[in-house]
Amino acid sequence: MLWLVCVLGLIACGKDAVPPPGAAEPMTLGSQNETPKVAPAPPSEAEILRGTYWPPAKLDGGVARISCEYDYPSFGEGERLTSLDFFSLVDALSPCQARGVVRLRYQGKIGAGFTALVQRVAAMATRMEIQTRILDIDSSGGHVEEAIRAGDSIAESGWAIWVRDGSVCHSACVLVLAAGDTRSVEGKVGIHRLMRDRSTATSRAELSRELRSINQQVRDYLERNGVATSVSDLMMTVANRDLRILTADELKLFGLDGTNAAQDDLDRIRLTRKCGDDFVRRREAFRRAFDAQCMATGKNFESMPECAKALQGEYGFPDKTCPSDSPADLYARDLPDLLPFEEEAVSNEAKAAGDGGKGAEKGAAKKSASRQVE
The missing domain is CATH 3.90.226 (2-enoyl-CoA Hydratase; Chain A, domain 1)
Structure with missing residues (x-):
């Protein structure tokens, strides 16, 4: 019987002791309730x-x-x-x-x-x-x-x-x-093909694994920027030494x-929260009409602000609830500053043939500037 008591005692010694009800918790080095300190993230x-x-x-x-x-x-x-x-x-x-x-x-x-x-x-x-x-x-x-x-x-x-x-x-x-x-x-x-800067690949299999990782990063990146992920797949078919x-x-x-x-959708979401669905629908309809009527072939840049003003009433602008976001006002206010070539617009085409190509360069600059307001 004595050996049984000893065995049970040894087993009990191997377990965590359970304090009786109401007994104080055992003291340890440092408070058990203290939240572990986490190093702050470095600033971005x-x-x-x-x-x-x-x-x-x-x-x-x-x-x-x-x-x-x-x-x-x-x-x-x-x-x-x-x-x-x-x-x-x-x-x-x-x-x-x-x-x-x-x-x-x-x-x-x-x-x-x-x-x-x-x-x-x-x-x-x-x-x-x-x-x-x-x-x-x-x-x-x-x-x-x-x-x-x-x-x-x-x-x-x-x-x-x-x-x-x-x-x-x-x-x-x-x-x-x-x-x-x-x-x-x-x-x-x-x-x-986009390759890792310092590749350690020694076989096709290793290179394939590296490229698969890069390709996934690129696909995720293109997707969040509104670009077709098929661009990444097309890249994979062109050797790095080719183009x-x-x-x-x-x-x-x-x-x-x-x-x-992607940015256009985000801007639309923000504008809808601020000005409402009806405002956004009218604004988009205005922009389509502006592109078709005010930026049509043969239209000169000086006429764009006046063309925008002429369209605004048809689409209910300027809007009293969101006047600073009314597109007619934005076009009328910003176009003269965005297109700083008005005084030369009429004569550029005539000059283009004899100015060493500068007329063509200015045309490209105008085209780029016009895209800024689309």
Whole structure:
């Protein structure tokens, strides 16, 4: 009998002791009710750039210029940006504050410096309430991961993107193009396989796994930016050393030229919450009529504000409930500023044949500017 008592005692010693009712809980080092301390998440880049101390960043692999004008044939490419620090951006963008337009001309590779560039120009433009931001890009590509990072920043900060005549947007640059609120393409847009920057693949199977991972990232990215995911599949069919130039029809079909469908839907949702369904339906009908009647072939730019005013009554604008969002007022107010070529509009066609092609360049600039207000 004694051996049974000893065995039961040993078993009891192996279990956690249960304190009797009302007994104080055993003391431990540190309070058992204390919430574990979790290290705070590091601040995002956007949060950092709200202050005046910006961490060092360098523009590598490209040249950036800042202009406050749409009309690059008349006003040039802008002043070269040599530093990405806070006060350099203050100096560079201050002249654009009154006009409310900044055009960032970038020529070079997509890398960490480019990501920092678009983030910092957007942050300074927000401080200065410069609402119209244009990325005038000429790039043969670069790092896929940085293109996605830069694109996500662009998508959150209201950029229009131009690939103007004579410029290119190849490879990873296409991901940047996808992020714009509007995209205006006159140059060449080309695609091929997007590969990891530092691939460690030693076999086709390993390379396939890497490419599958990249392809999924790219598909997710394109989808959230209103671009057909079939672009990613098409990329996979073109070897990295080759290039496939997309046609104008393909750019439209894939959602890489014109208004960003995802942003357009988001804007419509926000406007519906603010002004109501009826307002949004009338506004969209007005825009269709404006495109058909005021931007038809043969119409000159000076007539657009008057054409917009003539249409407003038909669609119930200006609207008293949301006057600042009435499209007729927006078109009438903004078009003269967005199209700074009125005095030359009549004579450009006559000059185009004898001015070394500058007339054609101005026509392209006008076309890009007109897309900004669509």
